[in-house]
Amino acid sequence: MHRLDWTDGNQIRLLENGEAYYPAVFEAIAQAQQEVRLETFILFEDKVGLQLREALVAAANRGVKVNLLIDGWGSPDLSPNYVDSLVTAGVQLHFFKPVKRLLGQRLNLFRRMHRKIVVVDGRIGFIGGINFSLDHLAEFGQQAKQDYAVEIRGPLVEKLRELTRASLKPPAVAQRWQRLLRRVGQAAEPAEQAGAKAAVVVRDNHHHRTDIERQYRLAIRQARHRIVIANAYFFPGYRLLRELRRAAQRGVDVRLILQGKPDMPIVKTAASLLHGHLQRAGVRIFEYCERPLHGKVAVVDDEWATVGSSNLDPTSLALNLEANVVVMDRDFNATLSERLTHLMAEACHEVPQVQLSAWGSAWAQLRGAVVFFALRRFPGWLRNVPAAVPAIQPARPSASCSSGDCGDGAMARAQVSP
Numbered sequence: 001m002h003r004l005d006w007t008d009g010n011q012i013r014l015l016e017n018g019e020a021y022y023p024a025v026f027e028a029i030a031q032a033q034q035e036v037r038l039e040t041f042i043l044f045e046d047k048v049g050l051q052l053r054e055a056l057v058a059a060a061n062r063g064v065k066v067n068l069l070i071d072g073w074g075s076p077d078l079s080p081n082y083v084d085s086l087v088t089a090g091v092q093l094h095f096f097k098p099v100k101r102l103l104g105q106r107l108n109l110f111r112r113m114h115r116k117i118v119v120v121d122g123r124i125g126f127i128g129g130i131n132f133s134l135d136h137l138a139e140f141g142q143q144a145k146q147d148y149a150v151e152i153r154g155p156l157v158e159k160l161r162e163l164t165r166a167s168l169k170p171p172a173v174a175q176r177w178q179r180l181l182r183r184v185g186q187a188a189e190p191a192e193q194a195g196a197k198a199a200v201v202v203r204d205n206h207h208h209r210t211d212i213e214r215q216y217r218l219a220i221r222q223a224r225h226r227i228v229i230a231n232a233y234f235f236p237g238y239r240l241l242r243e244l245r246r247a248a249q250r251g252v253d254v255r256l257i258l259q260g261k262p263d264m265p266i267v268k269t270a271a272s273l274l275h276g277h278l279q280r281a282g283v284r285i286f287e288y289c290e291r292p293l294h295g296k297v298a299v300v301d302d303e304w305a306t307v308g309s310s311n312l313d314p315t316s317l318a319l320n321l322e323a324n325v326v327v328m329d330r331d332f333n334a335t336l337s338e339r340l341t342h343l344m345a346e347a348c349h350e351v352p353q354v355q356l357s358a359w360g361s362a363w364a365q366l367r368g369a370v371v372f373f374a375l376r377r378f379p380g381w382l383r384n385v386p387a388a389v390p391a392i393q394p395a396r397p398s399a400s401c402s403s404g405d406c407g408d409g410a411m412a413r414a415q416v417s418p
Helices: 017-030 047-061 080-089 156-166 171-188 211-222 238-249 265-279 314-318 330-347 358-375 380-384
Strands: 007-016 035-040 065-071 092-096 117-120 124-128 148-153 196-203 226-231 253-259 284-288 296-300 304-308 322-328 348-350 392-394
Touching: 007 017, 007 156, 007 330, 017 047, 017 117, 017 124, 017 148, 035 047, 035 156, 047 065, 047 080, 080 092, 117 156, 124 156, 124 304, 124 322, 148 156, 148 304, 148 322, 156 196, 196 211, 211 238, 211 296, 211 304, 211 314, 211 322, 226 330, 238 253, 238 265, 253 265, 253 330, 265 284, 284 330, 296 330, 304 330, 330 348
Parallel strands: 035 065, 065 092, 226 253, 253 284
Antiparallel strands: 007 148, 007 196, 035 117, 092 392, 117 124, 124 148, 196 322, 226 296, 284 348, 296 304, 304 322
16 A cells, blocks of 8 residues: 655645635736646636636746646537637646547546646645536536635645646656655655645556545544545445444444535435445435535544545546545644534435335345445456556647637637647
């Protein structure tokens, strides 16, 4: 198992929803003097996406080096005008696995770049589950997402910067480069500093395939009195579910906050298959019913907490590129715990445990046995999906912009170099 690269002396602030996240990110970019690095799964050409473009273009125009990596599946419909305005300003824009289409249908669904990271001047960083789209703001309406991110100041920011720089390198080169920088960074940092102890934990398709899931399992295994997990897409593998059951059976107060109004109905259906098995062990399940839950956060006991991009489902645990921050700090744990407690009290309902007849109980146990037999090697079997080196392609100006006409373009696929 890969050991976490812990750093001390970090100031970590919880940001809830776009109302807190976007102003903090845009202000940091406005203050940038040297470099902005940004990775996101979704970037839409709406109010939020236009504000981001304005901030990045302004930074590039004043000489700041700007790198933007977006996922081709999550952000497939940026107009030529949007792309041109970034590229001509000097933004280094790249698409992770630009989506291929056949008869109008998008292909290459699997192994996406699902991370959401911003790093400014190596001094301030952001990581979490919030994309750059209007549906992370309450003004979007009933489908606005409930989500979380963190703002980080301190030595951990350099780790985020390493990660974003490695994203644009071939995997083997990136791994060697990260190990070298880690040794240099550890030699330069004091052993302990005032502030939060924290680490970045990633999932990739090479050397860190199970790191995020392992950190969850380790924290759950060591829990003594409390576990709260809020996760949008909950259908983990057998071993993580087993650790949750064992924790509840030894007296730990285990609570899950899942989607009650999901953006995709199958999400609730899949999670409900696990309810009985978990509840019979003592796990309490709450459904968030105000709007879609998009968060990927957890607290364990009084110190451990995590915030990031990783769901607890097959695509996040076995396929996608993900990044979480793990924090060992009582103050941050207390802040996140308070927000999750408020969520359960004000916007959730607890799922009652179904009282079954003898026949119903037997059927439920048989169904549970079948489900968990399938889960015993799951999601590991998904790792057999081909993991070729992803195509990361730089954007180039459209033909009209190259000829001097950078006017508004219709919504279409952004052009990328071969």
